[in-house]
Amino acid sequence: MADKDPAALLDAARTWWSTEIIDMKPGVIRFRGYPIEQLIGAVSFPQMIWLMLRGSLPSLNESALLEAALVAAVDHGPQAPSIAISRMAVTCGLPLNGAMASAINVLDDVHGGAGEQCMELYADIARHLDAGLPLEQAVEAGVDAFMAAHGKIVSGFGHRFHPVDPRAPRLLGLVEAARERGVVSGRFAEIGRTVEALLQRRKGRPIPMNIDGATAVIYAELGFSPPLGRGLFILSRSVGILAHAWEQTRQGGRIKGPMPPSVPYSYTGPAPRDFPG
Amino acid sequence: MADKDPAALLDAARTWWSTEIIDMKPGVIRFRGYPIEQLIGAVSFPQMIWLMLRGSLPSLNESALLEAALVAAVDHGPQAPSIAISRMAVTCGLPLNGAMASAINVLDDVHGGAGEQCMELYADIARHLDAGLPLEQAVEAGVDAFMAAHGKIVSGFGHRFHPVDPRAPRLLGLVEAARERGVVSGRFAEIGRTVEALLQRRKGRPIPMNIDGATAVIYAELGFSPPLGRGLFILSRSVGILAHAWEQTRQGGRIKGPMPPSVPYSYTGPAPRDFPG
Amino acid sequence: MADKDPAALLDAARTWWSTEIIDMKPGVIRFRGYPIEQLIGAVSFPQMIWLMLRGSLPSLNESALLEAALVAAVDHGPQAPSIAISRMAVTCGLPLNGAMASAINVLDDVHGGAGEQCMELYADIARHLDAGLPLEQAVEAGVDAFMAAHGKIVSGFGHRFHPVDPRAPRLLGLVEAARERGVVSGRFAEIGRTVEALLQRRKGRPIPMNIDGATAVIYAELGFSPPLGRGLFILSRSVGILAHAWEQTRQGGRIKGPMPPSVPYSYTGPAPRDFPG
């Protein structure tokens, strides 16, 4: 390192962080080339999200489909760890940013990754279709591979609380309407329905598509990469996390644990003993 | 605790978490009373944000103003600690949720609180107006109190990079248009302009309203509480945090520090010494 | 900026991060001047903590007192939000680092700041003593100012679960033994005892010093700044946060909310209604 000349070192510093997203000069802010003052008041928040993530602007019809998915997933109640953590964090003294951070952090593979995993499943099935397999066989191959990797629960299908997740049929109806208008191809909706049918045949009872399976259809139809399924879910669920943090702020409470102090936890360790024992 | 009866203990558990936001039964999800399947496809994402935070739905005109503010603040480049942290986190192996959490966490008082502080300033001035002070005096009183508490920099005014922040005039233009159509009262826009004029008189040069001052006008005009100024900013900036995390994911990189390894940090501590010295 | 010459820009980059803590060259790592290979196996973990935070090495007697405080505060059970969050996070799919981050984050003013606040109270009383006030009056002045700023609960005294916190007398005994051997002055132990006596007189019942009050005595006797009271508490409680995350990892569980699904939360919002309502 010591022998590099200053110009080379400075150039290394200047190119260390590189982005296609935003360009700034004093008095100028451009996103993907567009000046911010032309975007404000002209594009919707979902269009802006798309522009930031994809580099180009969606049509209004595409944006409407994205918007429906963002609306659908904002919250699933304080029994969800993310929401509970947001509320608990506030009672520990955290401002909204801190509460949201602790909560968003837990939207990991298990609690926040189902949509992404389902998009990967759909993409895998689509690759089988592209390779010439008929739909039923492509779905069988995809689901078998998924189960081999992840176990018997297929992300995006079935729900431990809702017999039918009320969000899924509504979202799928919007996809179908969009397909009829030529906004999307409908390929991933068909894949999703075929997975659902396969699971019902195998288990002998309906395993209906849930919110994660339905938003995965939408995000895949719109051309998002699977990891962005998680990213978009986080943007959506952040709204609920914020709303609950704010409600808890107004409710007050100090160091509020998971259950009331009157309901103690269960200790299952060694009996009392003296040290050094 | 031990002497409470089971029914009382159970009731304590059941009421430990209480919310007005979301109600669920198997197959039913209602937000603020509305079934989710009626909201999906019918309300915009900003309307849903409003419903979650406020309990009622905004008009389309109110929602449009909120949306403009959300669009305006999505990103300010990788020199901002929040964006840099998001990108660095990805190179440490974190998925998008973890990168976003570490980044959102730092949107604290200094990096994410300017809008909230500015809303508190505006609210303080509004209280002086309500108490009968003329506008100029109310603004003087508010700014003096703010400076006494926070120092000479007034949150929401001036920018260390932009001589004029291009987002602010555009947002204020939208507020003015909304005022003309009777969507908002224009009270907080007037307060903001008067603060700006006072600062210019005091400093002898323009200290123009920046993004935080302009979004504070919008959020205050729409009736949001000051802490939600921070909350809404976080929802907006999360989009940039996600976009940069995703861009860094595709760029690759492992354990990417703040500066290239060729540009070392500066050590200013004790000279080399032997232990125990 | 544009007109700065490369050497100046490079120098700005080189001095952007500056530290007295650690110096490195290829093959060489020095902490506060000492080569790491001389410290490993020669200093205890608490001595290393001290060296990192203070810049010099403590005596063995000082280190022993610090060590007792670090041992005392490792855990207070899964009803504490920090511990519960750590366990919940694991069931959402987070690895140990993520679970610890979400949990440590909530050790904020309310849940993690009591020791720091108590150290500030002690320091305030010490300033009154230095200014010539007799002990009783100095304590009255300090406690009155504390209550005016923070409310009636004095951080470090009283406990909502333990009539007497078993950790406090043991820690205070170690301080007294250290004072007798000349390790510490005993000034802050005396301040603490006098605060305790004042609170008992005022409330008409014992408000005994708790873990935070006792560790605050130790950290103050050892010369740590108040914010490091929070920092040292975090290092200690991190052990419990890790232990519970690890235990939960081995127990398994997926998306484990704060209470069992069979015990629902309480919904107190609007009755069911149709959109647009």
Add this chain to the structure above:
Amino acid sequence: MADKDPAALLDAARTWWSTEIIDMKPGVIRFRGYPIEQLIGAVSFPQMIWLMLRGSLPSLNESALLEAALVAAVDHGPQAPSIAISRMAVTCGLPLNGAMASAINVLDDVHGGAGEQCMELYADIARHLDAGLPLEQAVEAGVDAFMAAHGKIVSGFGHRFHPVDPRAPRLLGLVEAARERGVVSGRFAEIGRTVEALLQRRKGRPIPMNIDGATAVIYAELGFSPPLGRGLFILSRSVGILAHAWEQTRQGGRIKGPMPPSVPYSYTGPAPRDFPG
């Protein structure tokens, strides 16, 4: 759920959180059965860490080895993302807990997982030995499997900055001394040395064991599970994260980005364009 009786529901709540680590009654706190007041002042901080994670107390010799590893890994300078994030977070207004959380969060697979991965490699080789393979072959089999899963860089060996990591030989010397005294078996030290020799043969140059490889030897010799390699590293590195957060707090600074503002990032996106373009 609705048809469960109150006693069953209450019991479900009571057993929802279950732990072997800590038992509490008013006035009583026991860790793994031991009353806390007997542990304070009697066990060292590393012994307490061991008790919390393992359920029993280590010998003093075992504890000394653990302590050396904890001392060794506290910090590797502000070019490490975790340390830089900690410092940046402070300049955004975060208190020490928040800075530590954002930083610890990034100690994920890439930045904090090398020790754990190396322990898994050692454990895999040990399983081959248990199955009867000679040492050389067991090591070949383990390293081949590791490279197939993770790529050509073997976690725990080689360093991009240090030709020889000065921490590793010192730690290995302590392991050897402990082996001679019968504290540990030396099995994992031998495995580590054999991996090192294999890598040198394959690459044609030394790829010496680094801090992660050496602490992995110690943790494996002491019987810790691989994921706790990451957990113990976090406890150690938290010290550096705290020390740098504290140093930055005293240095001051507001919204300090990764590089000085005079050294801009590189924009590589679309040229300026008008919307709707």
